[in-house]
Amino acid sequence: MKQNGQLHPIKLVAAKTGLSPHLIRVWERRYGAVSPERTDTHRRMYSELDIERLKLLGMLTESGHSIGNIATLDIDALRALMVDRPVPAAMPRGEQLHFDRREIGKHYVDRAVTAIADLKHAALENALQEGAVALGQQGVLIHVVAPLAEEVGVLWQNGTIGVAHEHFASAIIRTFLGNMSRPFAPNETSPHILTATPTGQLHELGAMLITAASVALGWQATYLGASISPVEIASALKQKPARVVGMSIVYPPDDPNVAKELRRLKQLLPEQVRLMVGGRAAPSYRDVIEDIGGTMTGPLEQFMACLQEAREG
Amino acid sequence: MKQNGQLHPIKLVAAKTGLSPHLIRVWERRYGAVSPERTDTHRRMYSELDIERLKLLGMLTESGHSIGNIATLDIDALRALMVDRPVPAAMPRGEQLHFDRREIGKHYVDRAVTAIADLKHAALENALQEGAVALGQQGVLIHVVAPLAEEVGVLWQNGTIGVAHEHFASAIIRTFLGNMSRPFAPNETSPHILTATPTGQLHELGAMLITAASVALGWQATYLGASISPVEIASALKQKPARVVGMSIVYPPDDPNVAKELRRLKQLLPEQVRLMVGGRAAPSYRDVIEDIGGTMTGPLEQFMACLQEAREG
DNA sequence: ATAAATTTGACAAACATTGGACAACAAGTT
């Protein structure tokens, strides 16, 4: 560690924290937010820790906390609050909509990732729930859950988090998606879709995402799960006459078995049933998919667009 | 599981819940929906629990409930409403009490099995939900979900239903269990338990059952998932100091690997952490479990009894 | 000398609070 941490003058601190020197002094005077050292000529000199503190305070006030209430909390309490902070509402409202929804989504993804790393059940759920409030049902799927799923996959593969974290996250995300996929009004008229993924069970999240997305668009979705054979799907189709079969392929980017299964599936499907394949790895199978008359969709957004279109067609 | 006694100003609450500050105040004035603390200058300060309440109220009114009717319900009732479907059709009320709880459970299991065979999402959910109403949280776990999980396993192995049905059922049961394992009130004092299963991902349900059961008994449970290595568990224990590690072993009745893993686990566990192993296949490993000083529990009921006892010990 | 920091007091903008008023809507009644 740092035995004799560098001390920094206020101007530098202001630059690093994005706060004005004025403000920093006022926070000190009024609320005792920090207590910097002084030179023998009364100049403030801030430690790294002070800077960290001020940065946190800046972000937290930005997102709605009032400075008077948090100024004296210790640094761990501040960090704890960061986990639950909502998206800064400070922007002029008009712009907020213009602002990329992806930006807002990122905020919640960050929160979710932190929660996962800390194994914080409630915090993860809150992040998702508040994301749903901020972005709407469809928005949270596209801009929070989908990127989060990928992020978790990445972090897992590069070892930043363990399997336990990954499963912990999956369980909670699945519950969240499951709640979303609850059939709303049992509306007889709305079209059906069957969802599944041909690949291993690890990648169920993709299929559940598709399911939730379908429900959000007003379809009646039946989720068949992972590692489903074409025969199973065909037989399920007899019980649930669906207009579309949606599949998600997330991982193996080039598996000849998957290609084979897709062809097989097409043979077993009735004529009028449309096949839509999405998920991260879908592009790798573009040729096969087009060959058998299916629709390849990339990111979730595109899948939803296709689904929307299929509804009229 | 907010350990934070922090209070939040109305602005922040508004951002987190998506309600306007106006509306929050009006709900308080007219219906007593929340009773926030006040600062010495009369400003409202909301607890995490208040926020949770308001979030739920917001979502429920959004989906059609009238605020006047739900404003004063307690938080558990609100959560129950979130999961509620319109149709509470049921059993003959009068006889209900006389029956053995197992008998009643059977009724719901039957309904659930039918729903699974027909791929009826709503019907399956209703069966579970109504089972929970009739038998209570613990009762539904012991007498409905646990037997149902076994039944599905059997039907699947003998080919009566396909993988698709099995996965379909798993997804919905998991969501149901996930909703049950939602951490309740921020209760700092309740003990922690980590749950997992060492075997393949197919048998997650067992572990989730244990998790839900623990929560029903007032524990704070962290679900780590399936195929978790001893190392993972030990490392998770550093983040979440738990008193008990609960494992579920459902399937391979005699796997030397599992035995090895269990021994390994014991080595890595701190002294005071207790190990409890349940699930269908647990008895096959009785020797190992006793050897390493763990507790073997058979059916879910027994697991819950042990957990109860461990709470005092 | 010019630029930057410090302290103090002052101020305006943003934010909260209370209480009342109002429009939109749904349901039941005449």
Place this chain on the structure above:
DNA sequence: AACTTGTTGTCCAATGTTTGTCAAATTTAT
């Protein structure tokens, strides 16, 4: 149809509090 009655979200005005910014006077750096 017209009229009541009740519910619910929004808005206004008057008052008070919190917070960011500024100016003035003074001291310190370059």
